Amino acid sequence: MATLEKVLEIKSQVMHRANGEVAENMRMAGIIYKVNYGVPIPELKELAKPYKGDHDLALELYTEDIRECKILASLIADPEILTGEQIDEWAAGFTNPEIVEQVCGNLFWKSEYALSRSIEWCLSPDELMRKAGLLIVARKASDTTIKESLLEPYIDIIENMAEEMTDLTQSAALFALREIAKRSYDLAAKVKETVSRLTESENELAAWVGNELLFELTE
Structure with missing residues (x-):
């Protein structure tokens, strides 16, 4: 499966697990994302498992302005391949403590x-x-x-x-x-x-x- 197809598949799975109450509670607590489906972290960890180490997928996911995609990217990326430039690019997108x-x-x-x-x-x-x-x-x-x-x-x-x-x-x-x-x-x-x-x-x-x-x- 091509990288972009994987991204679409993952986004579909994320939306299927959406929890509006969690997303709203996060927003009320000041944890703001452009798009937040409120999927709990344990579920994201399970979702990431089949893709572990797919660095190209991780890089593509992190470009999405979606909470779950960015967190999944951090779970999937290969730290041995991660470059200093990529670290700086990702860190530039830090907008909240989570x-x-x-x-x-x-x-x-x-x-x-x-x-x-x-x-x-x-x-x-x-x-x-x-x-x-x-x-x-x-x-x-x-x-x-x-x-x-x-x-x-x-x-x-x-x-x-x-x-x-x-x-x-x-x-x-x-x-x-x-x-x-x-x-x-x-x-x-x-x-x-x-x-x-x-x-x-x-x-x-x-x-x-x-x-x-x-x-x-x-x-």
Whole structure:
């Protein structure tokens, strides 16, 4: 079956699974897409299985202005083939936290370009890009082929973004620091020092992250 035929078949299956109530709840929560059929993530994962690794299909799906097509693209794409240019093109389409979480969690963190994009995005003024950068390093922290020295700078980066922390970046910052701390005793000690300072932050969200992790690291 040709790529465009597969796209049409997938779109048909997506529409068949449409859930208007879910789509409306997402819209009310501020998760906005041009087209959203409200198909639950577990169903999308099942739908993606027969197409896994079909990178050309994934690239074509991501061009569709449809929530489900973009998420399916992230589940189908081959991270070993994914180029830095493709990562940048997809990231340019980030418009809400769900698509950031799905694309980074399903695909981007597995790419050889993950950390280079991650550190760049963590330093971005754009909140969604900062969230993306944090989610990638959180996932990548458990990869033992990566040197600890590449993870350490993120501890300071997160501390430096503390005063500007928002609901968008709070959970991702917590996730990243927690996973970095799990990597080694030395990194855990550095994270503990940092979160001790965060507890005194004037930003309530950053202070919450500090208190939460300080409790975990001193148990």
